[in-house]
Amino acid sequence: MEDVKSETILSGIYKPTFLVDTAKASVNISRMVSRANMADAVLRPHFKTHQLHRVGELFKTFGVQRIAVSSVSMAEYFADGGWSDIMIAFPVNIREIDRINALAKRVTLGILVSAEGVSPQLAAKLQSSVRMYIEVDVGANRTGFLPDAVEQIAKAIAQAEKNPWIKFSGFVAHAGHTYQTPNTQQVSEIHRQGMNSLNRLKEQFQRQHPEIVVSWGDTPSCTLADDFFGAEELRPGNFVYFDVMQWQLGACAMEDIAVAVATPVVAVYPKRNDLVVYGGAVHLSKESVLCNKGRPHFGMMVLLNENGSWELPSSPCFVRRITQEHGVIALPNDFANRFSVGDLVGILPVHSCLAADLLRNYTVFLH
Secondary structure (H helix, E strand, C coil): CEECCHHHCHHHCCCCEEEEEHHHHHHHHHHHHHHHHHCCCEECCECCCCCCHHHHHHHHHCCCCEEEECCHHHHHHHHHCCCCEEEEEEECCHHHHHHHHHHHCCCEEEEEECCCCCHHHHHHHCCCCEEEEEEECCCCCCCCECCCCHHHHHHHHHHHCCCCCEEEEEEEECCHHHHHCCCHHHHHHHHHHHHHHHHHHHHHHCCCCCCCEEEECCHHHHHHCCCCCCCCEECCCHHHCCCHHHHHHCCCCHHHCCEEEEEEEEEEEHHHCEEEEECCHHHHCCCCEECCCCCEECEEEEEECCCCCEECCCCCCEEEEECCCEEEEECCCCCHHHCCCCCEEEEEECCHHHHHHHCCCCEEEEC
16 A cells, blocks of 8 residues: 555556545545535444545544444454544454454444344353444345344343443444445435334334434445435445446446556457456456446446546446456457557446455555
């Protein structure tokens, strides 16, 4: 990870490298902070997207004080960076209870109970103060209690609170299924239905627990919603970078995408209009979306300027095939002759969270 002077950026790249445009990322952060303020909600951004102190510092400049992460180790990393209010927005892993206890002595720590059978183990093993949130499955069918499982939720809360170190603090949901919707209207409907479910649960438990909150998080709905239905906390993460998936969904403009993967050209095949780059599944992931012709692709090619910025070519070019190290980019007719082995081209990732994780140790920040 390094900051590089703009005039030397391309000359110093020799392998797949994650380029972060900090100016674009700052604009994205500023917009989300404004949206949270207008909703009278606290922004608790999910740092699993970037996982870097350098980007975390950008959030601090906008007054962000609370964060979410996806693992105990990530929470430890950001605690070392001075963050003191951290939610581990992932089902609590009982096998890490010793590290959780140690971390809870250092920071205000939030943990998630996402299924039956977890609370009794927490009650027996937690020895430090934590805020416990109930995760609710609002339709993603991944983890969480169903919204109508009121008896099971009440039981989980009661079991946990047998331990005085545990404070039930509210309900958490991540509407991950918004990423698979075909249009922004469905994103809004998922958001409305999910928040209605959370608010009903809050009403049922608020008399006994008057300080509980509703915490909602996914980038599509947090970016597109006009109404947050009283959510006290917003936890989007991807918005800091955005990506091709968010652009195709309509959650961002192409110019909002703040990251690209610089990839060396290793082979050019003009007869078949293919460009092969050193940039495969271990750099971009194998996440795919459909292009405008209905075919799957693994990223969009951009042309890199000497200062590391990028621009779209005159015709869309997609990563059509991908293996562990190879990326095969399909080009328009006669376009391959513009490239030579040793050139660098950029790839806008389909899912920036995965590319950022894969290339965490090969990240360059653009000024």
